[in-house]
Amino acid sequence: MAKRQPISDGERLTLIGHLARWITWQRFIFAVTLAFFLTSILFPFYWMASSSFKTYAEIGGRKPVYVPGALRLDAYRELFNYWRFGRNVINSVRVAVPTSLIAVILSTLGAYAVARLQFRGKEVMLNGILIVYLFPGILLIIPLFAMLARVGSTLGFEVQDNLPVLILTYLAQTLPVALYMLANYFRTIPAEIEQAALIDGCTRLGVIWRVTLPLAVPALVSVAIYTFMIAWNEFLYALVFLNDRQMFTMPIQINTIFNDPSPRPHVVMAASTIMTLPVVILFLALERFLEEGLSAGGVKG
Amino acid sequence: MSVSRGDPSSLLPQRWHSLEAREARLAWALVLPTALIVFGLVLFPAIFSVWISFRNVGLNNLNDVFNAPFVGLENYRRVFNDFAFKWQGFRNWGAAVTSIVYSFSSTALTLVIGLIAALLLNRPFRGRGLARAVFLFPYVAPIVSVAFVWRWILDPRPSGVLNDILMRLGVIDLPKAYLATRGLALLLVIVFEAWRYFPFAMLMLLARLQAVDTTLYEAAEVDGASTWQKFRYVTLPELRYVLGATFLLRLIWTFNKFDDIFLLTGGGFGTNVLPVLTYQFSFKSYDFGKGAATAMILLVMLVVFLVIYVSVVMRNAEA
Numbered sequence: 001m002a003k004r005q006p007i008s009d010g011e012r013l014t015l016i017g018h019l020a021r022w023i024t025w026q027r028f029i030f031a032v033t034l035a036f037f038l039t040s041i042l043f044p045f046y047w048m049a050s051s052s053f054k055t056y057a058e059i060g061g062r063k064p065v066y067v068p069g070a071l072r073l074d075a076y077r078e079l080f081n082y083w084r085f086g087r088n089v090i091n092s093v094r095v096a097v098p099t100s101l102i103a104v105i106l107s108t109l110g111a112y113a114v115a116r117l118q119f120r121g122k123e124v125m126l127n128g129i130l131i132v133y134l135f136p137g138i139l140l141i142i143p144l145f146a147m148l149a150r151v152g153s154t155l156g157f158e159v160q161d162n163l164p165v166l167i168l169t170y171l172a173q174t175l176p177v178a179l180y181m182l183a184n185y186f187r188t189i190p191a192e193i194e195q196a197a198l199i200d201g202c203t204r205l206g207v208i209w210r211v212t213l214p215l216a217v218p219a220l221v222s223v224a225i226y227t228f229m230i231a232w233n234e235f236l237y238a239l240v241f242l243n244d245r246q247m248f249t250m251p252i253q254i255n256t257i258f259n260d261p262s263p264r265p266h267v268v269m270a271a272s273t274i275m276t277l278p279v280v281i282l283f284l285a286l287e288r289f290l291e292e293g294l295s296a297g298g299v300k301g
Numbered sequence: 302m303s304v305s306r307g308d309p310s311s312l313l314p315q316r317w318h319s320l321e322a323r324e325a326r327l328a329w330a331l332v333l334p335t336a337l338i339v340f341g342l343v344l345f346p347a348i349f350s351v352w353i354s355f356r357n358v359g360l361n362n363l364n365d366v367f368n369a370p371f372v373g374l375e376n377y378r379r380v381f382n383d384f385a386f387k388w389q390g391f392r393n394w395g396a397a398v399t400s401i402v403y404s405f406s407s408t409a410l411t412l413v414i415g416l417i418a419a420l421l422l423n424r425p426f427r428g429r430g431l432a433r434a435v436f437l438f439p440y441v442a443p444i445v446s447v448a449f450v451w452r453w454i455l456d457p458r459p460s461g462v463l464n465d466i467l468m469r470l471g472v473i474d475l476p477k478a479y480l481a482t483r484g485l486a487l488l489l490v491i492v493f494e495a496w497r498y499f500p501f502a503m504l505m506l507l508a509r510l511q512a513v514d515t516t517l518y519e520a521a522e523v524d525g526a527s528t529w530q531k532f533r534y535v536t537l538p539e540l541r542y543v544l545g546a547t548f549l550l551r552l553i554w555t556f557n558k559f560d561d562i563f564l565l566t567g568g569g570f571g572t573n574v575l576p577v578l579t580y581q582f583s584f585k586s587y588d589f590g591k592g593a594a595t596a597m598i599l600l601v602m603l604v605v606f607l608v609i610y611v612s613v614v615m616r617n618a619e620a
Contacts, residue, residue, distance in 0.1 A: 026528070034421055034432070040496065041438055047462060048450045064462045110335035117328035118321070125336060132343045136557035136603070138576040139596040142583050143346035143353055146366040153364050172342035175335050204327055233443040235560045240584060251445040255564070258449055265453045272446035283441050287434045 045276075052076070052270035059266045075270035079257075085271055087246065088253040092232055092275075095163055095249055099170045100228035103178050104220055106171070111182035112208055116191065129176040137173070141240055144169060161247040169237050174227040181226075185219035186212065222289045225282055232279065250275045354593035363589070376594035385578055386595070392483075393571070400574040400599075403487065403562075404555040407494035411551055412544065414495050415502025420536075422503070423510045440500035448564035451493055455479040486570040490562055494555060502547050509543040510536070549610055556603055575599040 050067065051059065055074050058065040079085045114122065145159070152159040159165055189212060197207045213220070235251045242248055248256065254271045257264065283290060354376055356369035380386050387395045394402070422433050439447060454462050457478035464476040480486050513536065521531045559576040562568060568577035575595060583592030 030421065030424065030426075033417065037418060037421065038432070038435065041435060044447065044450045044454060045438060045442075047454055048446065051453065060460075062460055064460050064465045066462075106334045106338070109331040113328035113331035117324050117331075119325040119328035119332075122328075125332065128344065129339055132339055134553050134557075135343065135347060136559075136576060136596065136599060138557065138559050138579045139350055139593075139600055140343060140346045142579075142589050142593050142596065143349040144342065146353065146358065146363055146589060147346060147349060149363050150366055168338070169342060171338050175339055179335055204324070229441065233445070235445055235564070236580075251443065254445050254449065258452075265456075268449050269453065272443075272449055276442050276446045279441055279443060280438065283437065284434055287437075 048269050048276065049273050051266050052273045054266050056264075056266065059264075075264075075266040078264070079267050079270050079274075083253065083257055083267065083271075084245075085250075085253060085274070088248050088250045089274065091163065091247060092249045092251075095166055095170065095238075096228050096231040099167050099174065099231040100224045102167070103171055103174045103227040104224045107175055107178035107182050107223065108208075108213070108216075108220065110175075110179045111186055112212065114179065114183040115186035116194070129179060133176045133180075137236055141236060145240060159241065161242055161244045163247065166237060166241050166249075167231075169241070170227075170231045170234060173234075174230050178223045178227055181223055182216070182219055185216055189215050218289050221286065225286065225290060229279055229282075232275075350593050350596060353590060354597045356590050358589040358593075360587045369590075372590065376590040377598070379591055380582075380594050380598060385573055385581070396568075396573045396575050396578040397598075397602075399487070399572065400556065400602075403491060403494075403572070403574055404552055407491045407498075408548055408551045408555050410491060410495040411498045411555075412502050412548055414499040415547075416506055416540075416544075418499055418503040419506035419510055420532075422507060436503060437500045439497045444497075444560045445564060447497060448493075448561060452480065452565060455489065457481060480566050481570050483571040486566055486572050490565055490572050493565060494561060497561070498551060498555075502551065505543050505547045506540060509540055513539045549607075552606065552610075553603060556599070556606070575602075 052075050053068045053071045053073070054065060055069075055072050058068060113119070114126065148159040148165060152165075157165075193215075194207050194211055197211050198204075202210065233251065234249075235255075238249045238252050239255070242252055245253070245256070250271065254268060254275065257271060258268045353366070353369075355371060355373060356366075357372045357375075358366055358369045362369050384393075385396055388398050389395060418436055422429060422436065426432075456462070456464070457476060457480075459465065459468070459476045461476065463479070464473070467473045468476070477485070479489050517535050517539075518531055521535050526534070557576060558574075559580060562572055562574055563577050563580065566572045568574070568581065576599065579592050579595040579599065582595055583589050
């Protein structure tokens with residue numbers, strides 16, 4: 001190894017010369033565009049998180065504060081003490097987790113039938129489900145509301161502020177996609193493996209449980225996360241079906257805080273940060289599983 | 302399965318016991334829960350919605366909706382004559398025209414930005430995996446969070462961050478009320494849509510880009526094609542189908558979209574679109590018949606787009 005020597009002027013020049021040769025117009029445009037994309041994507045998220053750590057004085061000043069003076073938890077304290085956001089988090093979990101679990105179970109069964117078994121009416125059903133997927137949610141909410149109000153008064157349950165009713169409507173929204181994604185995945189598992197198990201005396205349900213499901217774990221995970229995310233983020237149905245603050249899911253409570261007569265953006269941003277964080281973390285951790293599902297329409301809309 | 306004589310099930314036709322028939326019954330049993338939920342909570346309500354649009358349904362008779370009085374086309378007539386719906390000149394577009402302008406322009410912008418992003422990420426560079434994940438953030442983050450961050454960034458006071466930046470740069474002299482100015486509000490809602498949904502277009506296009514046969518580019522290079530020519534004559538034709546399909550899908554979803562505009566502007570300042578109008582008729586004035594009629598008009602417009610699209614664009618693409 002050569003002895004370390006101070007860099008001579010000549011070498012410095014070649015360094016710059018090297019850089020100059022490396023930078024072509026193409027590379028320059030590429031770098032600028034990439035930087036533009038990254039800033040415009042990340043700035044809103046930075047602004048959300050940083051605003052949540054500002055004090056009321058920093059939020060209400062004449063000039064925006066770009067970097068909060070300290071990581072102050074004023075907004076979070078107000079959020080949980082005054083707005084009782086804890087129960088909204090719990091409500092969201094109570095809606096999103098069952099939606100996700102039930103959707104995975106039901107769509108696994110349905111998707112298996114669609115992918116592996118022959119039955120009359122399969123095409124009609126598949127097309128029907130696909131059309132359903134393109135239906136505007138706003139068109140369905142009026143009849144659903146009227147219908148469930150009627151059914152509810154007959155069977156004696158309240159439609160408003162009833163989380164299981166909300167779960168049911170989310171299932172109707174998520175099952176078509178879940179079924180599609182899983183059926184596509186099941187088709188990629190060679191049928192020969194299952195036939196071998198059938199010949200060895202397994203029943204169909206045994207085959208699903210012992211052979212197909214273990215092979216489909218990645219797809220099951222991604223469907224679970226998508227349905228969780230849809231239920232976690234859903235706004236319109238929750239807005240119509242929930243009236244009581246006790247029952248609000250996070251999106252509705254955030255909307256309420258935002259529309260409070262005295263504006264408190266730092267609290268809104270704190271709540272938004274809490275709501276966004278799990279989704280982004282889940283996504284970053286499992287990106288590989290999830291990307292394919294995204295382009296398959298995992299997040300409708 | 303063997304069936305003994307005298308077993309009542311042996312009275313059933315032979316086919317009942319065949320392997321095929323058993324499999325079909327199993328299939329139906331497996332599909333049934335999904336089918337019931339989807340058809341009961343989507344298909345039936347959709348048909349029911351047509352019925353409601355011809356009836357007078359308000360809060361008073363919501364519990365007795367099946368006996369609501371028939372009013373013929375009255376609901377539709379009231380929607381068409383509503384000032385929030387109909388075209389009243391360039392100063393006031395009405396929700397029908399706004400919806401069309403809004404969904405077509407945001408879909409087009411989403412696709413253009415998605416294409417640029419896809420081309421960007423198609424090049425290998427250090428940190429590409431991370432950049433790709435970051436690019437998906439706007440699409441996976443909850444709509445309520447991102448809409449409110451945007452509103453907070455676009456805050457009309459001088460302390461609003463965009464106002465501050467633009468005033469420092471000398472672009473504007475006075476703070477602007479971005480989401481409360483006609484024209485500007487619609488423009489920003491369209492920009493928001495592109496910001497939020499370009500990752501979807503990007504993913505679709507990226508998948509196709511990575512499947513393009515590299516020998517095509519090599520051949521073009523041998524022929525002396527410039528970067529632009531390679532893009533124009535190799536990349537774009539390869540992407541045509543995906544671009545068409547993505548455009549259609551995004552157009553439908555954007556046209557149906559309620560949350561974004563409701564959260565950003567509440568439908569004010571020239572941004573009222575049909576889904577938001579439907580909501581206002583139904584859950585603000587509690588006129589469910591009128592709301593259902595608006596939703597049906599929305600659906601009919603959607604179907605018209607689809608038919609035109611499939612018959613014109615798809616046919617050209619095949620030729």
